[in-house]
Amino acid sequence: MSMYEPGRHKKDSKKYCRYNQNKGYVVFSAMGSFFIPLTVMLYVYLKIGYVLTSRRQRIVRDAFLFIECTLRGMMYKKKKKTKM
Numbered sequence: 001m002s003m004y005e006p007g008r009h010k011k012d013s014k015k016y017c018r019y020n021q022n023k024g025y026v027v028f029s030a031m032g033s034f035f036i037p038l039t040v041m042l043y044v045y046l047k048i049g050y051v052l053t054s055r056r057q058r059i060v061r062d063a064f065l066f067i068e069c070t071l072r073g074m075m076y077k078k079k080k081k082t083k084m
Contacts, residue, residue: 020026 020029
């Protein structure tokens with residue numbers, strides 16, 4: 001069993017264009033040209049989304065800690081000045 005239809009090289013076949021009717025070829029062609037790249041793209045986009053989300057959470061957490069430490073430092077300096 002081959003991928004091509006029997007009789008595709010006949011002289012009559014040059015008059016019109018025929019699509020391949022072999023179901024196995026059509027299924028594997030669709031898988032190779034559409035579904036496999038689709039799954040790869042979805043996987044890559046999901047990984048990118050995960051990385052961006054984790055980086056954003058880390059940036060927000062670090063900014064919050066920086067602000068908190070800055071405010072505590074200011075409060076410590078105020079307490080130190082009032083005790084003198």
